[in-house]
Amino acid sequence: MPAPRFSVLTPVYNPPVEAFEACAASVFAQTATNWEWVLVDDRSTDPAIGLLLDELAADERVRVIRRTENGGIVAATNDALHAAAGEFVAFLDHDDELTPDALAAVDEVLTADDTVDYVYSDEEKIDLGGTLCDRFRKPAWSPERLRAQNYCCHLSVMRRSLVLEVGGLRDGFDGAQDWDLTFRITEAARSIAHIPHVLYHWRMVVGSVAADIDYKPYALEAGRRAVAAHLERVGIAASVEITEFNFMAVRRRLTTRPRVSIIIPTNGTRRRVWGQDVALVEQCVASIAQRSTWDHYEIVIVHDMIDEQILERLHRHAPGRVVAVPYDRPFNFSAKVNLGALRSTGDRLVLLNDDTFIDSPDWIEVLAAHLEELDVGMVGPRLLLADGRIQSAGHYNRFGPHHVAAGFSTEEIGPYGCLTFPGERTGLTMACVMMPRRLFEEAGGLDTKLPGAFNDVDFGNKLRHLRYRLIWTPHASVYHFESLSRDPSVPDSDFVHLYQRWGDELDAPDRYLPWFAYQAAGLAHVRDEELFATIVDSKIHERIPGLGEITVDMLPKV
Amino acid sequence: MTVEELRIEVLRLRDELIGAQAEIGNLRGRLDVKHRNYLALNSVHSAQRVLRGSDDDYVRAARRVLGFTRWVLLRAPRQLARKLLDRG
Numbered sequence: 001m002p003a004p005r006f007s008v009l010t011p012v013y014n015p016p017v018e019a020f021e022a023c024a025a026s027v028f029a030q031t032a033t034n035w036e037w038v039l040v041d042d043r044s045t046d047p048a049i050g051l052l053l054d055e056l057a058a059d060e061r062v063r064v065i066r067r068t069e070n071g072g073i074v075a076a077t078n079d080a081l082h083a084a085a086g087e088f089v090a091f092l093d094h095d096d097e098l099t100p101d102a103l104a105a106v107d108e109v110l111t112a113d114d115t116v117d118y119v120y121s122d123e124e125k126i127d128l129g130g131t132l133c134d135r136f137r138k139p140a141w142s143p144e145r146l147r148a149q150n151y152c153c154h155l156s157v158m159r160r161s162l163v164l165e166v167g168g169l170r171d172g173f174d175g176a177q178d179w180d181l182t183f184r185i186t187e188a189a190r191s192i193a194h195i196p197h198v199l200y201h202w203r204m205v206v207g208s209v210a211a212d213i214d215y216k217p218y219a220l221e222a223g224r225r226a227v228a229a230h231l232e233r234v235g236i237a238a239s240v241e242i243t244e245f246n247f248m249a250v251r252r253r254l255t256t257r258p259r260v261s262i263i264i265p266t267n268g269t270r271r272r273v274w275g276q277d278v279a280l281v282e283q284c285v286a287s288i289a290q291r292s293t294w295d296h297y298e299i300v301i302v303h304d305m306i307d308e309q310i311l312e313r314l315h316r317h318a319p320g321r322v323v324a325v326p327y328d329r330p331f332n333f334s335a336k337v338n339l340g341a342l343r344s345t346g347d348r349l350v351l352l353n354d355d356t357f358i359d360s361p362d363w364i365e366v367l368a369a370h371l372e373e374l375d376v377g378m379v380g381p382r383l384l385l386a387d388g389r390i391q392s393a394g395h396y397n398r399f400g401p402h403h404v405a406a407g408f409s410t411e412e413i414g415p416y417g418c419l420t421f422p423g424e425r426t427g428l429t430m431a432c433v434m435m436p437r438r439l440f441e442e443a444g445g446l447d448t449k450l451p452g453a454f455n456d457v458d459f460g461n462k463l464r465h466l467r468y469r470l471i472w473t474p475h476a477s478v479y480h481f482e483s484l485s486r487d488p489s490v491p492d493s494d495f496v497h498l499y500q501r502w503g504d505e506l507d508a509p510d511r512y513l514p515w516f517a518y519q520a521a522g523l524a525h526v527r528d529e530e531l532f533a534t535i536v537d538s539k540i541h542e543r544i545p546g547l548g549e550i551t552v553d554m555l556p557k558v
Numbered sequence: 559m560t561v562e563e564l565r566i567e568v569l570r571l572r573d574e575l576i577g578a579q580a581e582i583g584n585l586r587g588r589l590d591v592k593h594r595n596y597l598a599l600n601s602v603h604s605a606q607r608v609l610r611g612s613d614d615d616y617v618r619a620a621r622r623v624l625g626f627t628r629w630v631l632l633r634a635p636r637q638l639a640r641k642l643l644d645r646g
Contacts, residue, residue: 342565444573462576501580 007086011076148421175219261346268306377468395427430456
């Protein structure tokens with residue numbers, strides 16, 4: 001008899017009978033047929049569970065293993081793993097449910113790409129009254145986010161041979177054993193897939209993590225150790241703390257001493273900020289010089305022949321650090337940045353608007369530490385408005401690019417805590433970003449056909465096109481007095497140019513923060529994806545010209 | 559042309575290269591399956607190899623890409639894509 005495609009693994013210990021029955025019904029309701037179900041009874045004391053297991057064992061697709069002593073979830077799951085025969089193992093808790101199409105949906109992904117070793121899906125909870133709630137629209141594979149939060153969780157399906165190769169679940173991580181395994185699997189996997197549909201219903205019962213993580217404080221400590229062990233294995237120098245919101249804060253240490261070039265395009269604009277009339281670039285440079293703890297940097301000022309007195313004062317604020325680069329062509333922010341980058345000498349480039357003010361003294365160290373991971377292409381800090389609210393926590397896409405969390409209070413943690421920890425983003429606001437020089441050049445710098453707006457959206461897309469990750473972090477903050485120094489309006493031609501390049505990408509549901517697309521449309525709780533798309537589509541088409549199908553007329557005439 | 563101007567030109571061409579790849583990917587996704595043609599994308603990939611091979615010599619890279627490569631990169635794939643779209 002050929003091995004099944006899937007082995008569903010379920011350790012059992014005194015679940016509520018009704019919940020266990022629902023769990024079993026969900027397995028038998030699978031539309032896929034190539035599965036087996038391996039249940040390991042961890043010496044349940046409830047006789048009703050014993051009877052139920054006897055009934056289940058009558059089905060030829062079910063195997064029930066009875067442990068002679070209670071060993072806990074790690075031991076029971078490992079027993080199931082070693083008894084399993086399937087090519088892939090799917091983890092199902094004894095009181096949870098699979099959706100009927102769960103294994104079929106995973107099978108489709110695995111069939112389309114035979115290099116996939118790990119698949120995870122979106123999930124939804126079942127509250128104490130039995131109602132579905134709290135749908136978690138998860139990001140595409142996000143290793144940075146996984147270090148703060150076990151977001152993959154349910155449903156997780158892993159190649160069995162790989163799980164055995166990495167040693168299965170480990171003792172000592174009870175409560176976070178799945179997180180620890182996810183780290184070890186993803187470190188070894190050839191590729192990882194996310195299915196953006198709910199395939200798992202996680203039941204909230206009193207005392208479960210689904211209901212409240214505070215019920216299992218030992219799980220938090222186990223999670224902290226799992227993250228620390230992962231960081232050590234992959235060579236990231238960092239400490240890990242549990243945050244007040246029960247996520248993990250990874251504090252990285254910079255292990256190199258890169259020279260940093262801070263490039264600031266400016267025309268010397270004066271504006272009123274925090275009640276004072278200031279030359280924006282002067283305030284910006286002064287904040288860098290006075291507040292930064294990093295000392296290995298230069299400041300490249302690309303200026304449109306600004307007042308000599310301002311330049312003199314910049315030199316006084318940051319003696320020996322300022323390089324002035326005159327720019328005498330019509331306004332083009334992208335061209336100014338490109339020129340500044342070519343004149344700079346650092347191996348890390350910071351692109352900084354002149355209407356910014358440094359808030360976190362260790363901002364350079366925080367940003368630079370992320371770039372020690374070679375697949376990270378660009379990092380951006382939390383940008384704040386003058387009144388202290390969030391200006392941008394990166395970009396998300398859905399029928400165009402948008403700022404994440406614009407106008408949110410810094411007290412808000414965001415959906416699933418995403419504003420409290422670093423994570424992958426589709427784009428970053430270029431008012432302040434850091435990147436390696438080699439990537440700036442590899443990506444061709446900023447597109448000079450986008451002289452004012454969207455050059456950051458375009459550049460972020462280019463880096464992701466080249467397979468680099470973009471990281472946003474709340475561990476460094478910079479004030480951004482948005483568009484004080486120039487006209488914020490965007491010409492239609494910029495939209496058209498952006499859409500010619502990236503149309504499909506910009507319109508698709510955001511890869512990393514899909515929740516925001518729903519929230520922005522006031523439809524966070526809409527369950528019907530098609531209905532949502534129709535509503536948002538009609539709204540956006542009213543607003544943005546040149547959107548929709550690309551036609552021959554829209555192609556550039558070369 | 560100064561070395562700095564050449565370096566800026568190389569930046570611009572790299573930008574155009576990625577932009578053309580993205581644009582063709584965008585268009586390809588919208589073409590009917592039977593009309594899909596990977597020639598356009600292949601041209602871009604060939605040109606990309608030329609560019610990658612000359613990273614450390616901006617002048618040489620600029621001379622290479624300013625001629626035939628520019629045509630291959632920008633003009634040919636778009637013309638092809640336009641024809642395919644015209645066809646239906």
